[in-house]
Amino acid sequence: MALRSARKPIFYGWFIVAAGFFALFVSMGARNGFGVFVVPMTGDLGWSRTEISAAIAIGVMVNGLSQPFLGRLYDQYGGRLVISISLLVLGLASMLLSITSDFGAGFAFHIDIVVFEITLSASLLFLIAIYGLVMSTASSGVSLVTVHAVLAKWFQRRRGIVLSIVTAGTSAGGLILTPFAAFLIDWTDWRLAWLVLGALVLVLALPLVAFFVREKPEDMGEVPDGERSSLAQADAGAGRRTAQATAPLESESWKDSFRHPPIWQLSGAYFVCGVTTLIISTHYVPFAIDMGISPGVAALAFGLMQGLNVAGVLVVGLLADRFSRKNLLGTIYFIRFFAYVMLVMPGALNYLFGVTIPPSFGIWCFAVLAGMSWIATPPLTSSLTADIYGTRNLGTLGGFTTFAHQIGGSISVFVAGVLYDQTGTYVIPFGLAGLTLLGATIASWSVKERKYSVRYQTATARPAVVGADAD
Amino acid sequence: MLPLSAPAHHGEPGDPVLLGWINDQIHAVLGLGDVAMVVVLGAVIVAVPVGILAFFALQRMRG
Numbered sequence: 001m002a003l004r005s006a007r008k009p010i011f012y013g014w015f016i017v018a019a020g021f022f023a024l025f026v027s028m029g030a031r032n033g034f035g036v037f038v039v040p041m042t043g044d045l046g047w048s049r050t051e052i053s054a055a056i057a058i059g060v061m062v063n064g065l066s067q068p069f070l071g072r073l074y075d076q077y078g079g080r081l082v083i084s085i086s087l088l089v090l091g092l093a094s095m096l097l098s099i100t101s102d103f104g105a106g107f108a109f110h111i112d113i114v115v116f117e118i119t120l121s122a123s124l125l126f127l128i129a130i131y132g133l134v135m136s137t138a139s140s141g142v143s144l145v146t147v148h149a150v151l152a153k154w155f156q157r158r159r160g161i162v163l164s165i166v167t168a169g170t171s172a173g174g175l176i177l178t179p180f181a182a183f184l185i186d187w188t189d190w191r192l193a194w195l196v197l198g199a200l201v202l203v204l205a206l207p208l209v210a211f212f213v214r215e216k217p218e219d220m221g222e223v224p225d226g227e228r229s230s231l232a233q234a235d236a237g238a239g240r241r242t243a244q245a246t247a248p249l250e251s252e253s254w255k256d257s258f259r260h261p262p263i264w265q266l267s268g269a270y271f272v273c274g275v276t277t278l279i280i281s282t283h284y285v286p287f288a289i290d291m292g293i294s295p296g297v298a299a300l301a302f303g304l305m306q307g308l309n310v311a312g313v314l315v316v317g318l319l320a321d322r323f324s325r326k327n328l329l330g331t332i333y334f335i336r337f338f339a340y341v342m343l344v345m346p347g348a349l350n351y352l353f354g355v356t357i358p359p360s361f362g363i364w365c366f367a368v369l370a371g372m373s374w375i376a377t378p379p380l381t382s383s384l385t386a387d388i389y390g391t392r393n394l395g396t397l398g399g400f401t402t403f404a405h406q407i408g409g410s411i412s413v414f415v416a417g418v419l420y421d422q423t424g425t426y427v428i429p430f431g432l433a434g435l436t437l438l439g440a441t442i443a444s445w446s447v448k449e450r451k452y453s454v455r456y457q458t459a460t461a462r463p464a465v466v467g468a469d470a471d
Numbered sequence: 472m473l474p475l476s477a478p479a480h481h482g483e484p485g486d487p488v489l490l491g492w493i494n495d496q497i498h499a500v501l502g503l504g505d506v507a508m509v510v511v512l513g514a515v516i517v518a519v520p521v522g523i524l525a526f527f528a529l530q531r532m533r534g
Contacts, residue, residue, distance in 0.1 A: 010530055018523045025519070039491070180512040182494045187505035204520045212527075299492045 011226025012214075013154035017162055019212040020147040021169035023083060026205040027090055027142045028170040029177025030197045031135065036182040040190040045100065045123045055124065058132035063139055064406025070140040071149070071399025075254070075392070079150035080213040086141025087206040093135045094198030098191040100126050142209075144170065144378050145398040152386035152394055153216045156224040156454070159386065160325065163379035164317025168310045171375055175306070247454040250390030257397055262388045262452055265443045266381050267401045269333060271408035272440035273377045276336060276433050278409030279416050280305075280370065287426040291346070291359035301367040308371030316376040320383060325453075329380040330444035332373045333437050339369035340434025344427050387453040 034056065042052055074082045100123050148163050155162045177197070184193040217223050249260050257263050284305075288298035320328055342365035346357040385397050416429035450456045503511070 009533070010526075015523065015527055022519050022523070026516075036491075036494075176512055176515060179494055179497060180509065180516065182491075183505045183508040183512065186494075187509055200516060204517065208520045208523065212523075296492070303493060303496075 012220045012222055013151070013162075013217065013224075013226055015212045016154055016214065017151060017165055019208045020151060020166045021172075023087060023142050023205045023209050024144070024147055024166055024169040025173035026177065026201050027087065027139060027173070029173030029180075030090065030094055030201060031139050032174040033178045033181040033197065034131065036178060036185060037190050037193070040185055041100070041127075044190070045121075047121075047124060048119075051119065051124055052127070055127045055132045058128055059136040060406065060410065062133055062136040064403055064410070066137045066140040067143065067145055067402040067406070068396060068399035070137070070143070071145050071395035071397070071402075072254075073141070074146045074149055074395030078215045079146055080210065080215065083142050083146055083150075083213060084206060084210045086138045086146075087201055087209060089138040090135060090142060091198045091201035091206065093130050093138060094201060095195050096130050096198075097127070098194040098198075100130075140399075142205075143402070144382065145402050146395060148379070148382040148386075149391065149394040149398055150213060150215070152382065153391045154224060157227075158225055158321055159383045160320025160379060161314075161317035163382050164313045164320065164376075167375055167379045168313050171306070171310050171313070175310075246457070247386070247388055247390030248452050248457065249388050250392055252392075254393035254396040257389050257393060260452070262447050263385070263397060263400070265447050266384060267404040269329070269440040269443045270377065270381050270401045271404040272333070272436045272443075273381075274405035274408030274410075275412040275436055276340070277374060279412040279429065279433050282413045283416050283420070283426060283429070287343075287430065288359075288363050290426060291363065293360060293363055297360070298363070301363050304364075305367045305371035305374065308368065309374035309376075312372035313375045313379065315372075317379055320380055324449055325380050325384050325387065325455075326444055326447040326449040329377065329384065330441045332376050332380070333440040333444055335369055336373045337434055337437035337441060339366045339373070340430060340437060342366050342369065344431045344434060348427050348431065384447065384449070384453070387449075387455055388447075390454070 038049075038052055041047065042049065070082065070086070144167060147166050151162050151166060152159060177200075181193050181197060184196060214220055217226075249257060249262070251257060285295070285298045285302055288301065289295055293301075316328065316332065343362045346359045346362045349355040349357060381401055382394075382398055385401065386394055389397055412429075412433055416426070416433070419429040419432075420426055497508070501508070
């Protein structure tokens with residue numbers, strides 16, 4: 001009985017982790033799920049694949065461009081307001097997509113854009129406005145940038161695992177909400193499916209975030225990691241005041257952050273991360289088919305890769321709180337580099353020397369190695385940014401690194417397509433993408449974590465990190 | 472050429488052909504109809520926030 005009453009309550013920060021996980025789960029799931037709407041919507045509304053792809057491409061671009069601005073709004077107005085409003089807009093916009101149609105006869109005109117033709121019908125304009133602009137901007141407000149920034153204030157010692165858990169929410173959302181939307185479309189139609197997805201955001205995610213999210217532990221009478229009681233007792237016993245170490249490069253203005261190398265190193269590495277993940281998203285299955293793998297097996301390997309990323313990010317999260325984060329980040333990029341070597345090696349040996357290695361060997365090796373590293377980089381990048389620059393401007397800085405990621409991804413998708421058209425093989429674009437990972441590895445390993453990270457500062461009696469081995 | 476891609480870090484839309492294939496595989500393995508799959512997956516989705524709120528309420532009741 002005495003034991004039961006002495007049980008410590010759960011630290012409030014964990015409820016914010018749960019709310020953040022679910023917000024990302026639903027919002028990313030709704031956005032990723034757009035793929036299952038492509039076929040029924042193009043069939044109903046008479047769009048071509050190029051036209052709906054243009055709307056999606058605009059969405060990807062707007063999402064990348066708006067990340068720093070939404071991050072800045074987060075720094076000014078706080079996570080609860082920005083994430084809640086973003087969820088509200090995202091939910092309403094999803095529901096609005098259910099009424100997509102050609103409003104009025106004759107409202108259509110034709111434009112040619114260099115390499116492809118697009119007929120800008122009213123329904124396509126509506127899709128571009130709602131999905132490409134509104135939803136994609138709102139997605140930036142409820143993203144890894146804002147959710148990581150909130151949680152970085154609540155957790156310092158366990159920052160690695162916490163940010164990894166919520167990052168896994170993005171993947172879990174895709175795994176569950178995408179088939180949910182697909183089965184719903186099969187059962188009913190795409191219009192009702194959009195209504196239901198919007199309702200999930202408005203009825204489940206929005207109230208959860210509005211209810212649980214608080215800006216910082218002090219708002220709830222807590223301290224980061226919920227170690228108030230033990231720390232306070234220890235400090236009281238030792239007769240000293242509790243103090244938190246400050247991030248060495250924390251500054252009033254976000255602009256000052258760019259005067260030091262770490263943000264450039266992290267953004268440069270994250271740019272490469274974008275290069276090497278989006279090229280896979282778009283060209284991996286065609287590449288595998290080109291290598292003689294059947295479409296079914298190629299899709300299965302891709303599915304394995306997606307399934308493994310949740311396990312990978314959680315393992316990395318556990319390690320991130322025990323070891324040097326920049327070493328771990330560099331190692332992940334190096335593992336991904338090795339995955340690319342395995343992927344292109346059979347094709348390269350065949351292309352250069354006529355040596356034959358079963359291409360399935362490279363495809364499966366890549367699926368395992370790249371799958372484990374796929375979403376392991378965002379929590380480490382966010383953690384390091386918070387450790388080095390503090391949490392005051394973390395939204396803006398996280399938005400900048402994410403912007404670099406999206407730019408890298410967009411460039412790689414385009415360049416890979418051009419190179420494939422020129423050379424008739426994916427070996428060269430994939431080989432080049434793999435090589436950029438060596439740069440990301442070096443950039444990450446060369447971050448002076450021991451000098452700049454709050455984990456290695458000694459403002460309090462509390463040990464900053466266990467078993468860390470940096471620089 | 473355009474990024475009609477499968478999930479990356481930041482939620483790009485999935486490849487419709489690949490997603491269709493995955494759905495077919497789920498159908499083949501589980502043998503459940505569309506309605507059953509919607510109910511099962513919907514229950515999983517709703518269970519997450521309900522579970523969080525229930526756990527929080529339990530904590531508050533314990534004081």
